[in-house]
Amino acid sequence: MKKKIIIITSILLAVTAVIASIYAFSRPKTESGSILLKTDSGEKTINFSDLPLSKVEGETVNKKGETKKISTAGYPVSDIPSLAGITEYSELSVFSDDEYHADISKDELAGSDRAWLIWEDGSIRLVVFGDSDSKRNVKNVVRIEIRSSQP
Amino acid sequence: MKRISLEQLILAALCCDFGLVAKKLISPAANIVTEFLHIPGGISTSFSLMFLVTGAALIKRRGCATLMAVIQSMLAFSFGMTGSMGALAPIAYILPGIMIDICLAISQKIYAGPTSGILGASVSSSVCACLAANILVFRLSGIVLLLYVFVSATSGSVCSLIAYTLVERLDPLIEKNICKENISA
Numbered sequence: 001m002k003k004k005i006i007i008i009t010s011i012l013l014a015v016t017a018v019i020a021s022i023y024a025f026s027r028p029k030t031e032s033g034s035i036l037l038k039t040d041s042g043e044k045t046i047n048f049s050d051l052p053l054s055k056v057e058g059e060t061v062n063k064k065g066e067t068k069k070i071s072t073a074g075y076p077v078s079d080i081p082s083l084a085g086i087t088e089y090s091e092l093s094v095f096s097d098d099e100y101h102a103d104i105s106k107d108e109l110a111g112s113d114r115a116w117l118i119w120e121d122g123s124i125r126l127v128v129f130g131d132s133d134s135k136r137n138v139k140n141v142v143r144i145e146i147r148s149s150q151p
Numbered sequence: 152m153k154r155i156s157l158e159q160l161i162l163a164a165l166c167c168d169f170g171l172v173a174k175k176l177i178s179p180a181a182n183i184v185t186e187f188l189h190i191p192g193g194i195s196t197s198f199s200l201m202f203l204v205t206g207a208a209l210i211k212r213r214g215c216a217t218l219m220a221v222i223q224s225m226l227a228f229s230f231g232m233t234g235s236m237g238a239l240a241p242i243a244y245i246l247p248g249i250m251i252d253i254c255l256a257i258s259q260k261i262y263a264g265p266t267s268g269i270l271g272a273s274v275s276s277s278v279c280a281c282l283a284a285n286i287l288v289f290r291l292s293g294i295v296l297l298l299y300v301f302v303s304a305t306s307g308s309v310c311s312l313i314a315y316t317l318v319e320r321l322d323p324l325i326e327k328n329i330c331k332e333n334i335s336a
Contacts, residue, residue, distance in 0.1 A: 005270050005315060009308040012274075016301040020188055023294045027189065064231055098191045099295045100288075135235060 030142045035117075035124060037084040038145045044084050048117065048124050051075045051083075056116045058129040060137060070118070070127055077104060077115035077126070081146050088148060094126045094136075095143040102126060102136035117141060158328050159210045166206030167223045171232060174199035185302070191289050193303040197277040200247055201310035204272045207251050208318045209325055216255070216272075220248025235288050243283040247276035266318055270311040277307030 030036045030045065037044045056074035059067045081089050092109075095101040104115050115128045115136075126138040174195045181194035203223070207216035224244035227233055233240035251272040258268025281303035285291050291299055 001267060001270075002312070002315060005308065005312045008270060008274075009305065009312065012301065012305040012308050016298070016305045019294065019298045019301055023189070023298050026294065063233070063235075063237060096191075098186065098189050099291055100191045101290070133237065135237075 028143060032122070033124070035141060036143045037080065038143060039084050039086055040146075040148050046083055048075070048119060056118055056127070058127075060127055060129065060134055061132060063133040063135075070129075072118050072120070074116040074118035074127075076113050077117060078109040078113065080117075080144055084146055086146050086148070089146050091147045093145040093147070094138050094141055095145065096138045097140040097142050100138060102128070102138050104128065104136070155210070155212060156328070158325060159212075162325070163206050163210055163215065163219055164222075166202040167219050167226060170199040170202035170219075170223055171226055171230070173202060175232070188298065188302065190295060190299045190302060191291075192284065193277075193281050193299050194306045196247075196280045196284075197273070197303060197306035197310045200251070200276045200280060200307070201273060201314045203248060204251055204255075204269055204276065204311065205314045205317045205321075207255055207272070208266060208269055208314065209321055211259075213256060214252055216251035216276075217245065217248040220244045220251075223248075236284065239287045243280055243287065246283050247280040250276040250279045266315065266322075269315045269318065270308065273311035273314055274304050274307040277303040277310070 028036050028038075028043075033049055034045050034047045037046060053073040053075055055071075057071050059069055061067050077092065077094070080092065081087065090106055092104045092106075093101045094104065108114060114130050115126065118125050118127055120139075123139065124141040126136065126141050128136040131137075177195045177198045181192070181198070184194055185192055203216050203219050206219055221241075221244075224241035227240055227244065236243055254272035254275055255268045258266075258271065261267070278300055281299055285296060285299065289299075
């Protein structure tokens with residue numbers, strides 16, 4: 001039985017290695033400090049340091065109910081579509097390096113500065129104020145997909 | 152129906168606790184691998200489930216893994232260890248528990264022993280847990296999801312090797328204790 005487990009583990013390991021290699025070559029690459037903007041019509045890379053940053057102040061709440069004060073410089077997520085030359089959209093998806101993502105609808109962004117991109121611990125982070133937990137506070141943001149209609 | 156012994160109950164409780172603690176302990180090391188692969192997880196859960204598989208294979212009672220998974224989910228709730236799943240965390244605990252019971256029951260029927268089902272139970276419960284996490288939280292698709300599933304399956308397979316070794320060594324001891332108890336009763 002042990003031999004059988006070792007053989008199956010080796011096969012699974014080999015298949016995983018192949019899939020990991022394919023994924024490593026096919027995934028969109030972004031340099032540190034830059035974000036890939038993906039729209040229905042194309043892609044554009046922006047550098048976070050080139051963006052005109054403004055002051056961000058607020059509090060985020062984690063799942064335990066603990067609050068964290070944020071006071072830094074950042075870029076409003078509501079202005080991201082205009083960087084990609086998009087005016088009509090329904091939703092934004094902010095992706096982390098490990099493909100974890102948070103969705104923000106246009107309605108949420110309209111008329112309020114709830115969502116910001118900030119520079120934290122050497123990477124870009126999404127913070128969404130007013131949420132009851134920190135699920136949408138995505139670390140290490142590398143990609144933002146702007147959708148014109150709901151999938 | 153045979154009565155469950157005190158040793159078996161203690162073993163089940165220990166497996167629940169070890170499973171929860173193991174997840175926290177292995178997370179930093181597992182994160183190194185998952186960060187390198189650019190996937191949001193899939194390794195530490197398999198390690199945690201290894202204890203449920205071990206416990207269920209040693210106790211040899213139907214529904215044992217599901218019961219341990221329910222207790223684990225309650226413990227996770229009370230300790231605030233629900234991760235990014237929040238209130239939906241019990242689903243991600245209980246579904247793999249059910250999967251372990253199904254695999255071990257099938258193995259018991261076909262091979263007249265649970266040890267042959269350890270590999271199947273460990274791999275399928277890991278895949279089940281990763282798919283539950285994907286549906287509830289990550290919503291990955293395409294090749295990322297495929298890699299995530301295969302990493303879970305591989306770590307489940309590696310953990311089944313540890314679980315098998317543990318069962319092989321602990322099973323004779325537990326059987327001996329049960330025999331002693333029956334004789335004294």
